[in-house]
Amino acid sequence: MAPAAFLSEEGTRKIYTYLTESVLPPAPPLAEIDPRVNRLVIELIGRVADKWTMLILEVLTEGGTMRFSAIGRAVPGISQKMLTQTLRQMERDGLLTRTVHPVIPPRVDYRLTDLGLGLAEAFCGVWQWAEAHLDRIDAARRDFDQRA
């Protein structure tokens, strides 16, 4: 079925033709870098930039070496499951080291590697930006909700 509304009169049709030919950007430049690298970076950021990872990064940056339960207490609202899971991912990515002490009851220490510290530092920029512009965003949001 043809879109009747667009073709029912000559005037409309003219506008249609004009716009589609003159306005479209020639071609989306897209990534000028290796798409595979791009992919990996995106995937990495996606995993690394989640709520819990960032919070743990933050906590460990301040706390230095901490044990499992201490981190759990320092991160408000995290479940035991997510704590374990997130810590494992971070260990796997080389962001922190996990040291098991063979004592009873078990004791496990976590500590950021230099890689993890570097990431925390990089995130610092985003964190500061967010902190600095919280009010502007809040205002924009209220503004938007108002109009709707």
Place this chain on the structure above:
Amino acid sequence: MAPAAFLSEEGTRKIYTYLTESVLPPAPPLAEIDPRVNRLVIELIGRVADKWTMLILEVLTEGGTMRFSAIGRAVPGISQKMLTQTLRQMERDGLLTRTVHPVIPPRVDYRLTDLGLGLAEAFCGVWQWAEAHLDRIDAARRDFDQRA
């Protein structure tokens, strides 16, 4: 029920007592800043740091003003639904402007605000970090998977 294994013999019990008293950090320092600000920042970062938002931020930083379908083409694999949704969120947060041209067929232009540009810049640090350490992370990951 008491953990029998930990209490069944005297020696074990001694170790237990020793460790729990001497090793635990006095108190998790946690956030030294306003918890409410912290909460908002976290929520904000959580929303802003998702896959699509970052990609659109990237694309629009390079592309300047772009229309809906151009962005869609420039972001590989995004569905129409997520494109609309993400653009709306970003508009709501004041990261970009949405301009509807009253023509047929419709044409809608998107452009980053200074707020959005600032965020893109802040993310640049994370992006660069990820790019720079891709190989190290990959190595760490293989290492970890090997041992398991």
Place this chain on the structure above:
DNA sequence: CCGGATCCTCAATGATACTG
């Protein structure tokens, strides 16, 4: 062309219980 509305799926998360 832009995007709203609907339906559907599956993976992420939380809650709970158990163990070394």
Place this chain on the structure above:
DNA sequence: CAGTATCATTGAGGATCCGG
């Protein structure tokens, strides 16, 4: 204490159809 295992929930995201 530091996990593992299991189950239930839910909501993000994709596919599709329709409308201005």
